[in-house]
Amino acid sequence: MPTPDRTSLDAIVLAARDLLESEGLAGLSMQAVAARVGVRAPSLYKRVANREELIQFVAEATLSELGERLDEAGSLEQLAGEFRAFGHERPAAFQLILTPGAGTPTARPEFGASASQSILRLAGELAGEERALEAARTLTAWAAGFVSMELNSGFNLGGDVDEAWRFGLASIVKAIGDE
Amino acid sequence: MPTPDRTSLDAIVLAARDLLESEGLAGLSMQAVAARVGVRAPSLYKRVANREELIQFVAEATLSELGERLDEAGSLEQLAGEFRAFGHERPAAFQLILTPGAGTPTARPEFGASASQSILRLAGELAGEERALEAARTLTAWAAGFVSMELNSGFNLGGDVDEAWRFGLASIVKAIGDE
């Protein structure tokens, strides 16, 4: 005799995302997720194969969300700004998708590819189609590195970080445009 | 009656660094470290306060080592190349010092500052003293992001990654030099 479900995959992934941001990746435990959705830890295994798969789902949901935000940008400068803002709002999820580290589960490649569409389009308009990929990679690498360093207190020599962002962004967009 | 020591802090940090690289950060467990140096886990607490402090020591040793390597570079291009090579040789340690993530212990700031000396010097020669910090940050952010993406399979759209490195490096060094 079937009983009505007491939770859902969506609720589980949502709880996992909240925990990731509030407690860090280590705090995303099966027991903590289970408590949030109102079941016991073993029940989660009816919806996800294991903790690794759950983390993968969180990474994929994060990439989709970031991709949607980047789609709204009308210029590379705007896109870079949205990217940076996302990192500040969701530092743990940002780190999970960009620098998960060996051993941490990652999103399937198609999720990464879809999040890169906007930047490829805008980079192509500026640098020409045949240079689009390299130009996009240069800007992405710089922005990812910059925001990662910010989030990890890597800028410990003083100075104005916002000023360094503007300086770097202008330099790179100019370099990309000069074919 | 004192007994001769059966291990040392140096041996413990060395074992931790090996484990970090071979098993990942999660594999750097107190029990695994203890087994490597030939004692039981509780004995480690005579030399380190806890696992967090041990990881901090590993991060600091890594930053010192990277700093020494960067000191040998005679140009920003060489320095960037050394930085990238270090990331390829020691991916887990590289990630630990650059993008440790919330919750993972980090090196004390003076270790980071000392590792940045060479790049500040070379950036100053190219961009002028008053632009040195911003120029160094732009190059560091790009290189850190590029290598991080490489190590985390973030470049999943095909193309030649080495070519993208050369393109990006030339663009950025040129942009920095054009004040």
Add this chain to the structure above:
DNA sequence: ACCTGAACACCGTTCAAGT
């Protein structure tokens, strides 16, 4: 002074037993 086993509070995961 250092090292150890035993203990405690946690994990992820499996599985038989409940509804």
Add this chain to the structure above:
DNA sequence: ACCTGAACACCGTTCAAGT
């Protein structure tokens, strides 16, 4: 069909007891 408690193999850490 879903959920649960109990169990297992792991963690980090503390501490009394050994030498």
